[in-house]
């Protein structure tokens with residue numbers, strides 16, 4: 001199948017060729033004709049499957065005809081990164097259409113967004129919180145809306161956006177086309193889907209199964225040796241861009257700093273950074289200034305770097321879904337990738353769950369020459385008396 005079969009206008013086709021998209025991905029093959037017909041869609045697909053183009057291309061085609069300078073399509077996504085990424089994609093494929101799109105999210109001054117809205121746009125890509133602010137302050141109205149897209153609905157739910165979404169729905173005309181995309185289908189998302197979609201076409205691609213282009217490995221290691229093992233792996237593995245996941249923001253920041261001190265080109269992306277710093281970190285990773293990005297699950301959502309060769313779970317994810325999302329950042333488009341997961345004794349239960357539910361073989365690997373038996377080193381406090389004030393009864397750890 002080729003993109004020609006969708007009979008998209010030349011203005012759009014030219015840009016698809018420019019992007020070097022030769023064949024539609026499975027979700028594009030299934031979704032584009034249905035969206036072009038104007039039907040609602042319930043899409044089960046994870047990031048990395050080409051779902052952005054699956055809804056953006058038919059939306060652009062639809063908006064070519066009809067009024068300008070009023071908001072006719074709204075795409076709601078959970079993170080600023082995903083909003084920026086989708087907005088940039090629209091700008092590229094919509095370059096010759098004259099259609100304008102605007103990104104709306106919090107953490108930055110509203111002024112530029114308000115100016116953009118006043119000038120008039122046909123497409124808004126937004127995070128729920130800031131979008132709701134604009135709606136409540138009447139700087140944005142959706143009375144001309146024709147298409148509503150909820151992207152990564154399960155993440156929006158995880159991040160507590162469901163109440164905001166329900167409020168936003170009050171501002172949206174009842175007569176509209178609605179497309180809902182989610183990588184997983186928990187009960188809450190099903191309820192939401194039933195309440196907002198009308199006779200939707202169900203389109204399912206790669207549901208919960210990680211992309212086949214990824215090899216999965218487990219690295220058993222004691223907690224205190226994780227950093228040393230990571231350094232060893234980084235030194236001995238031939239790799240392109242590497243994405244490392246930690247459990248907490250603090251661990252992401254501190255691991256990023258440790259890697260830099262050891263001479264690796266790394267940057268940490270975590271929720272405490274200002275929007276500018278987050279964007280700078282992402283751009284630096286995307287353009288190759290940094291080879292390694294250390295991130296938490298939330299911070300990493302929406303990261304779209306096609307060439308990531310390795311995803312390393314420095315801390316094992318808590319759920320099979322999180323594992324699928326993290327590892328799906330590699331092996332994207334037509335590349336192959338490797339997913340490494342560090343496991344400690346306490347993680348064995350979740351490893352069994354992963355193997356059962358994710359449905360992939362997790363191969364155990366060790367690094368020859370690495371001292372897996374090294375004792376934990378406890379650094380002497382450099383500032384004497386730092387712990388003054390601590391309970392006298394507190395158990396003391398002997399410094400080595």
Ligand code: AMP
Nearest residue numbers: 021023024025047048049050051052333
């Ligand atoms: P997405 O799932 O929309 O985030 O897309 C994942 C990656 O696949 C992005 O880098 C897209 O540019 C790329 N991509 C999407 N559709 C195609 C296609 N038909 N051919 C080649 N690459 C694609």
